[in-house]
Amino acid sequence: MxxxxxxxxxxxxxxxxxxxxxxxxxxxxxxxxxxxxxxxxxxxxxxxxxxxxxxxxxxxxxxLQRVESQNIVPEKMDINIIYEDSEILVVNKQPNIVVHPNSTYTTGTLANGVLYYFQESKQNCIVRLVSRLDMDTSGLIIIAKNQYAHMALSKQMEKNELQKWYLAIVHGHLEEKEGTIDEPIYRNDEGDIVRRVVDERGQRSITHYKVLESFDGGDLIECKLETGRTHQIRVHLNHLGHPIYGDTLYGYGEEEKGLIERQALHAYGLDFMSPKTKKILSLRSELPEDMKNLLERI
Missing domain, CATH: 3.10.290.10 (RNA-binding S4 domain)
Structure with missing residues (x-):
């Protein structure tokens, strides 16, 4: 466009x-x-x-195009592009990669790789992240190529019109095979600035879930976010007594060494209206190899 x-x-x-x-x-x-x-x-x-x-x-x-610069060092890396047009880029982020540079990770982030890709492909764009994921969570991330696309998609997020779908592998078997977790999430009071807890003082948080398949050691579940709180899926599933495999913050930690090296959570689906065509885009990505291997082990 x-x-x-x-x-x-x-x-x-x-x-x-x-x-x-x-x-x-x-x-x-x-x-x-x-x-x-x-x-x-x-x-x-x-x-x-x-x-x-x-x-x-x-x-x-x-x-819409303008001359812009960004204080990010372009770095060549393999980027798994799921979808691209003149307005947006959707990539499948690998696990153990930070999305954007910070005081701890100044290089090696997804944004470093995306900026390199833009420059190599002669696209005059900076990295405008529409969505983000935790370092250890894999899956789909939207990058807007201009201010208009970022504005349009941010509005969809505010109106809950941008749908996000996740796959998670949890310990044990959920009693209800399909349901909704409607529990407020609050920042932990015990000096841990990262950890969140279910607490009536928190913001209303809603996660819809469905068990896709059961294994001896746990369930593969699909989660759809209605709200987007920090660590929402991880907190909600732990609250139910079914923490995600590999989740050292909300799960069993060191006891799972050798099964998977990060939380088994993958942002596999996005449904949203394209800023370019005004039609719904429904994008999906496969379960990553480490989660497939985990399913075989349990």
């Missing part, structure tokens, strides 16, 4: 371009300001000010 284009209809006759961009194209104030400042808003192929009055039949265009 790279450029938003729309003909002005009769009901917008006499409105300003700013009103049109906000009401018809549903652009954020931040996007409108930056596009205006950089003269990326055109009416009939001519850059305009935001107070320009529109008339029926005018052709409005907003150029």
């Amino acid at each position: 790279s450029t938003l284009e729309k003909k002005v209809e009769e009901n917008y006759e006499g409105l300003t371009i700013r009103q049109f961009l906000k009401e018809d194209l549903e652009l954020s104030g931040r996007l409108i300001r930056s596009a205006s400042k950089e003269q990326r808003v055109l009416v009939n192929n001519i850059p305009v000010r935001m107070r320009e009055i529109l008339h029926t039949g005018d052709e409005v265009a907003v150029k």
